[in-house]
Amino acid sequence: MAETMNAVLPDAYPKLVWGTQPRPVAGEGQLLVRVRAAGINRADLVQAAGNYPAAPGESAVLGLEIAGEVVALGTDVTGFSIGDAVFGLVPGGGYAEYCVLDAALAIRKPAALSWFDAASLPEVWMTVWLNLVELGELRAGQRLLVHAGASGIGAAAIQLGKRFGAEVLTTAGSAEKVAWCTALGADRVINYHDEDFVAAVKAAGGADLILETVGGDYLGRDQQCLNRDGSIIVIGLLRGTKAELNVGLLLVKRQRVQGSALRSQPLDAKARLAAAVAEHILPDIVRGALKPALDRVFAAGDAQAAHDYVVQNRNQGKVVLAFD
Known part of the structure; x- marks a missing residue:
């Protein structure tokens, strides 16, 4: 060589x-x-x-x-x-x-x-295993929200969530991506250009676990639709490094927010x-x-x-x- x-x-x-x-x-x-x-x-x-x-x-x-x-x-x-x-x-x-x-x-x-x-x-499947299975402790019957469902991470998370028996909700930015995520098995795909994901997730019964790939102001909005004893795992910062959390809501609903990097x-x-x-x-x-x-x-x-x-x-x- x-x-x-x-x-x-x-x-x-x-x-x-x-x-x-x-x-x-x-x-x-x-x-x-x-x-x-x-x-x-x-x-x-x-x-x-x-x-x-x-x-x-x-x-x-x-x-x-x-x-x-x-x-x-x-x-x-x-x-x-x-x-x-x-x-x-x-x-x-x-x-x-x-x-x-x-x-x-x-x-x-x-x-x-x-x-x-x-x-x-390697990167996507090791990431979703770490964050959904090991840190998120995903279980059958839970409701999982995955942001950016049409990304590599999102595609893997949708499939792993369904494999574990969760109801999977995800966000996407076009009709084409909505259809693609649905074909992967997502139960509900929210086009964030057309509807507020907070209202849509609340209407579905709230999320027990959120895989947060976007960051920024999404974090505070995640809190609003996260159920009691729910967890937000933050792995991405597409919308920036600054977020505002409602600490009162964090305490009352016993919410957990955890950062993670592979x-x-x-x-x-x-x-x-x-x-x-x-x-x-x-x-x-x-x-x-x-x-x-x-x-x-x-x-x-x-x-x-x-x-x-x-x-x-x-x-x-x-x-x-x-x-x-």
Whole structure:
């Protein structure tokens, strides 16, 4: 292998420009992966804008989820061989020809799954498992509200909520997205341009758990339709970092508001989530009971166009980069 590779150059952010970077080397417990596909996440957009720097010691190249072939093994790696097809969550470096992946986070790619579908899975399904199952303690019979249902996270949350026996309500911004979320299994899809989601959720009986992907002023509105002993899990800040909460309502209704982020979780926590996806999610995806919800694949060289597509909120589900 060459000592260099093509990658999106961090020095050019916010523009996505391809150039030559040193090829990474697999360290202890790591795999070196020839990247075939990389998922795009809103965290990538925020990082490119200069507002979400990579963790100290990690690659500044964008990209938090990849799929590809193992081409080298670091020290103390067991259970994997060169040539294995894998996918998984990475702390950065995915928009490149080669990327290191912790073996503890690597999931074997079934032959029935394309590179593109595989690259669309780790971030969304680990996120929804963490926030709906582990933190939200979602149970059958509860009412779940998912904001931005046509996003990658939203699509996964709708499906996981239904799998756990919850009634799922979600918000979306167009008739097309309303239809798409309904086809995924949502019981009620609220077009936020046409109706107030607070009134709609209250009319349905209120929410027991809210997955808040929007942030800002949505948080106070969430409180208004959250039931007694309900929880709001905040994972996104599309509408800003400032919110106004009614503390009196918080106390009287015993509401819980919790922030959550996957990227800052320690390796052992991410490994637990990867194992949960491999055990509980992947078999259902392979047999068609759950859907990857892949929207569109862009050539890696068109990464800027792919980011623009997501910024414009045109996607329904995940957007992925393909490496030839």
